[in-house]
Amino acid sequence: MPGMGFQDDRFWWGGQRKRSTLHEGIDFYQYRTRSGNMRSLPANLCIPSLQDGEVVRIHEDFLGSSVYVRHATGSRAETSLHVVFGHIKPVNLLSLGRRVLAGEVLGFLEPPVINNRSAPMHLHMSLAWIKDTVLPDRLSWDLLRDTEFATLIDPDASIF
Numbered sequence: 599m600p601g602m603g604f605q606d607d608r609f610w611w612g613g614q615r616k617r618s619t620l621h622e623g624i625d626f627y628q629y630r631t632r633s634g635n636m637r638s639l640p641a642n643l644c645i646p647s648l649q650d651g652e653v654v655r656i657h658e659d660f661l662g663s664s665v666y667v668r669h670a671t672g673s674r675a676e677t678s679l680h681v682v683f684g685h686i687k688p689v690n691l692l693s694l695g696r697r698v699l700a701g702e703v704l705g706f707l708e709p710p711v712i713n714n715r716s717a718p719m720h721l722h723m724s725l726a727w728i729k730d731t732v733l734p735d736r737l738s739w740d741l742l743r744d745t746e747f748a749t750l751i752d753p754d755a756s757i758f
Contacts, residue, residue, distance in 0.1 A: 679726075
């Protein structure tokens with residue numbers, strides 16, 4: 599839907615109003631079954647790591663929690679690839695510095711927190727090259743938009 603895509607300037611819920619910043623990734627909300635029916639993502643959907651990596655940040659966001667995983671994929675001078683899953687509930691065993699394997703469950707999709715009922719339940723995913731000098735506790739949605747420290751990647755582009 600308009601507003602779910604990378605660098606879109608609209609919200610896809612709440613009347614297509616404008617965002618204050620461009621969308622940092624993509625949102626997953628529904629899928630089509632083999633029979634062609636549309637279904638919303640179910641609560642408690644398992645969210646896996648896309649590939650081997652290290653959990654470098656877990657923080658509360660406006661709809662749940664965000665989990666940042668640093669990957670050794672690719673080679674780009676003085677930066678590391680990070681995948682950020684937003685609006686999820688991390689699994690209990692997930693902790694900073696934990697090595698995760700491809701396919702390992704990082705968390706679960708959960709309904710938005712009470713203070714933001716206008717947003718439907720969805721999974722947000724961002725990809726970015728982030729400078730290696732950035733300390734994990736500085737990772738945030740604001741930092742992802744700061745071109746001095748991060749370069750956002752269109753998740754539709756194949757990098758894995």
